[in-house]
Each structure stands twice: as structure tokens, then as C-alpha cells.
Amino acid sequence: MINTIIFDFGDVFINLNKEESINEFKKLGLDGPNEALLQLNDDFERGKITEEQFLDGFKKHLPNVSTDEIKAAWNSLIGEFPLYRLEFLQLLATKYRLFLLTNTDIIHMENFENQVGISFASDFYRCFEKVYYSHEMGMRKPDAAIFNFIIKKHDLSPKRTLFVDDKKENTDAAELLGLQVWNLQPHEDVVDLFQKKFMNATLHA
Structure with a gap:
């Protein structure tokens, strides 16, 4: 039976405006990532x-573009965090050990906190036993080391731990370490998915 869930952040709880970010950089003169x-x-x-x-x-x-303009284009990636997902997470936190594991940077996380406000951000963080940011850990998904660190640090049983991420390369890496995984698809909402999957007895096998 699952007793622990490790969640990704972007495009799981908070929506990411990937196309908008690319377009904002194009306006500044950057054709795309290189x-x-x-x-x-x-x-x-x-x-x-x-x-x-x-x-x-x-x-x-972008030598002719200001630092503020670059930062604004970078932060245009950060989208909406619907309240119903926070409420769902708060309910889930009463039943499971929860962890957040996200590949992110200090600019995006500060922007998120400013955007939603300190009260919302605090309520979100309180849902987790521990929040893990790649920029603080010195490693990122899909490195096996980042999963092994959390498993060992918190004495987790991989077979009783579920990892949820929108990137298949990340869920594939976790699966190789024995974790149960869900690769969340673009058309899926984490709340709807859990409501359906938690009714499936195979999850609790």
C-alpha cells in the first residue's frame, strides 16, 4: 500500500506558460533555446x-536588453496555481507522507511566492514533510542520486512510494529505482487523476 507521495511542482500543481515564455524571449530578440x-x-x-x-x-x-527585461521574460513561464489543487493537497496531506521535488531556480521560486502571496505559499509548503529544490540540493532530476538521497534521508520504501511528474524521463528514472510512478500527461489534471487512480485497487497492492 502506498504511504508516501513525491510530487513534482511545475505542470503538476502550478501551470507553466512554456509557449508564452518562448514568445517573450523572441520579442527580446532570442530565436529560441540553444x-x-x-x-x-x-x-x-x-x-x-x-x-x-x-x-x-x-x-x-541579448546585449541590448536590460536585466529586468530578461528576468520578466524568464518569469513569464510561471502561470496559475488553482486553489482547488491546494485544497486537494491539504486533504491528501492528512493521509500520506508528502514531499515536493522540483527542478527549479531561485528566480522562479521567488516569483511564485510573490505571485500567490505568503499565505498561499505557506499553506502549500505546510502540506509537505520536506520541500526539495534542485538549486539547493546541487543535483536535479532525472539524476538517480536525487531520488536516492530522499529515499535514504527519510527512510522511504520505494515500492510504497509514488512519484508524480510530468516529464517521462523523470518518472522513468524513478521507476528504475523501484518507485511507483505516474507520468502526468498534458491533458490530465493531477486532482482528477488521483480521484480516478485512488479508486483502483492496484495502486494499493
Whole structure:
């Protein structure tokens, strides 16, 4: 029987405006992500570089654009966090050990907290036994090390732990370590999915 759930954040609880973010950068003169910027993002999400170094890395590709404009385009990714998902999570927290594991950076997390307000953010964080940000851990999904760290730190049983993420590469990595997984699809809502799946006896086998 499942007794623990590890959740991703983006496109699970909070909606991500991926196309809007790309379009905002296009307005600034950037055609799209390139290898250097993808590596820059990876380093930032691992906490290997500072916010200033990250923004300076973007300015190399957008020399005539201000830091504030780059930051605004970067934050345009962060969308709505529907209240019903928080209420669902609060109910779930009374029945399961919950953890948050997200590949993210300090800019996005500060933007999220400012956007929803301190009361909403606090209520969200209180649902979890522990919140794990990749930029604080120095590693990111789908690294096996990040899953093994949480399993060992909290003495979790992989077969009794469910991992929910919208990226298949992440759920595949967790599954290889023995965790039960759900790869949330773009057309699915985490609340609807859980209501359906929790009625399935196979989940509790």
C-alpha cells in the first residue's frame, strides 16, 4: 500500500506558460533555446551559478536588453496555481507522507511566492514533510542520486512510494529505482487523476 507521495511542482500543481515564455524571449530578440542557454539553465537549477551569473549569461545573447527585461521574460513561464489543487493537497496531506521535488531556480521560486502571496505559499509548503529544490540540493532530476538521497534521508520504501511528474524521463528514472510512478500527461489534471487512480485497487497492492 502506498504511504508516501513525491510530487513534482511545475505542470503538476502550478501551470507553466512554456509557449508564452518562448514568445517573450523572441520579442527580446532570442530565436529560441540553444545549447549554451540550456547548459546555463542546467547549471542554475543545480545551484552551480548565482542569479547574477545566470542573467549575465543571457545578456551575452541579448546585449541590448536590460536585466529586468530578461528576468520578466524568464518569469513569464510561471502561470496559475488553482486553489482547488491546494485544497486537494491539504486533504491528501492528512493521509500520506508528502514531499515536493522540483527542478527549479531561485528566480522562479521567488516569483511564485510573490505571485500567490505568503499565505498561499505557506499553506502549500505546510502540506509537505520536506520541500526539495534542485538549486539547493546541487543535483536535479532525472539524476538517480536525487531520488536516492530522499529515499535514504527519510527512510522511504520505494515500492510504497509514488512519484508524480510530468516529464517521462523523470518518472522513468524513478521507476528504475523501484518507485511507483505516474507520468502526468498534458491533458490530465493531477486532482482528477488521483480521484480516478485512488479508486483502483492496484495502486494499493
